[in-house]
Amino acid sequence: MPLVRYRKVAILGYRSVGKTSLAHQFVEGEFLEGYDPTVENTYSKTVTLGKDEFHLHLVDTAGQDEYSILPYSLIIGVHGYVLVYSVTSLRSFQIVKNLYQKLHEGHGKTRLSVLLVGNKADLSPEREVQAVEGKKLAESWGAMFMESSARDNQLTQDVFIKVIQEIARVENSYGRQ
Numbered sequence: 001m002p003l004v005r006y007r008k009v010a011i012l013g014y015r016s017v018g019k020t021s022l023a024h025q026f027v028e029g030e031f032l033e034g035y036d037p038t039v040e041n042t043y044s045k046t047v048t049l050g051k052d053e054f055h056l057h058l059v060d061t062a063g064q065d066e067y068s069i070l071p072y073s074l075i076i077g078v079h080g081y082v083l084v085y086s087v088t089s090l091r092s093f094q095i096v097k098n099l100y101q102k103l104h105e106g107h108g109k110t111r112l113s114v115l116l117v118g119n120k121a122d123l124s125p126e127r128e129v130q131a132v133e134g135k136k137l138a139e140s141w142g143a144m145f146m147e148s149s150a151r152d153n154q155l156t157q158d159v160f161i162k163v164i165q166e167i168a169r170v171e172n173s174y175g176r177q
């Protein structure tokens, strides 16, 4: 019997960057136009990667700005983070920098499993943040980076597969399973 590992992942970022749309596309396989602003929602999905099975528990948060205080429930017991900005919003890019700082302070010396995601890549004409800037920021954190679109099922699957892989990479670098 394969071992089923539990993974809790929080999706953080400024409002309207597509956090709910990504979670919904990942779990339900569809894109919803004009979704209601999220209060806080959780989603579950079992993901098989090679021989391993993961029970992924996603926390879709209400959205943060520079004044938000991250509650303990988003620090303790969370295995990994998807930090989302929209490539069409420079402000949302500033907010993820801020959020990373807060996570870093909250976690102390523990290494963080973070995937930085530039969402709404399908809206290229309205772009305010170039891919190279996202890549550079993620590199400065030692984190992974990708651009995505919640309209695209495959890209959205890749987001959550990547964060599971990132959690495994950080855990293995600590020499534990």
Ligand code: GDP
Residues within 6 Å of the ligand: 014, 015, 016, 017, 018, 019, 020, 021, 022, 032, 033, 034, 035, 036, 037, 038, 063, 119, 120, 121, 122, 123, 148, 149, 150, 151
């Ligand atoms: P949240 O507040 O971060 O959870 O953002 P939502 O998921 O509610 O999305 C905000 C708006 O952006 C909604 O109207 C979505 O339909 C739209 N949206 C989300 N992701 C994408 C995307 O990748 N591409 C496009 N074109 N629109 C998106």
